[in-house]
Amino acid sequence: MRILAVDDEKIALSGLVSSIKKVVPDVELLGFQSPMEALEATKEKVFDVAFLDVEMREMDGITLAKRLKAIHPKINIIFTTGYMEYAASAIALRVSGYVSKPITPEKIRCEMDELRNPIEEEPKEKIRVKAFGNFEVYIGDKLLKFQNSKTKELFAYLIDRNGSMCTKREIINVLWDDDENAFRHNSYMNKLRCDLIKTLENEGFSHHNR
Numbered sequence: 001m002r003i004l005a006v007d008d009e010k011i012a013l014s015g016l017v018s019s020i021k022k023v024v025p026d027v028e029l030l031g032f033q034s035p036m037e038a039l040e041a042t043k044e045k046v047f048d049v050a051f052l053d054v055e056m057r058e059m060d061g062i063t064l065a066k067r068l069k070a071i072h073p074k075i076n077i078i079f080t081t082g083y084m085e086y087a088a089s090a091i092a093l094r095v096s097g098y099v100s101k102p103i104t105p106e107k108i109r110c111e112m113d114e115l116r117n118p119i120e121e122e123p124k125e126k127i128r129v130k131a132f133g134n135f136e137v138y139i140g141d142k143l144l145k146f147q148n149s150k151t152k153e154l155f156a157y158l159i160d161r162n163g164s165m166c167t168k169r170e171i172i173n174v175l176w177d178d179d180e181n182a183f184r185h186n187s188y189m190n191k192l193r194c195d196l197i198k199t200l201e202n203e204g205f206s207h208h209n210r
Helices: 011-022 035-044 059-072 084-092 105-112 149-161 168-175 182-199
Strands: 002-006 028-032 049-053 078-081 099-102 127-130 134-138
Touching: 002 011, 002 035, 002 059, 011 028, 011 049, 011 105, 028 035, 035 049, 035 059, 049 059, 059 078, 099 105, 149 168, 149 182, 168 182
Parallel strands: 002 028, 002 049, 049 078, 078 099
Antiparallel strands: 127 134
16 A cells, blocks of 8 residues: 655644554555655555645645546545635545544544545565476566575475375475485474475465464
């Protein structure tokens, strides 16, 4: 999720940004004192929510909201102002919300819980496997690096199984096929499994069934 915050008063913008971060700490958040700079930013990135002060000198929030919606029709506009007379204009624009100043995390949370347009999650980059020649794994165009070569061998074997069931003993026998005492690697095998899970989780791929 990306959020835009615009207020031409430095202290007010700082308070707005702080309140938003308390509600959604992991969000990508950009704050601007200049409405024109904010408008330029939306030409390069898609924002899901925009908190806009209504009364600004360079460009008022109503005008900025119209221009933002012209670029991204599904953006959720939330006005922040101490002047309630702008409520009619906000309704006419079919904005998502209206927050009265002073801004608090509680007010932000109420608006974030009632967004007009649903937030569409960005698709994760797919895992791509190169099996010819050297076995390599890519996340999008980035080569996935494994800390342990045996972890990479484990992943290659699981890919080869194509979802078929296999026991831990079967995997151990494959990874240590030249060792007559392969069963001794049971503890090491558990470490490899954890390493593989952690490697994938670091790239945003969660593991629900451990």
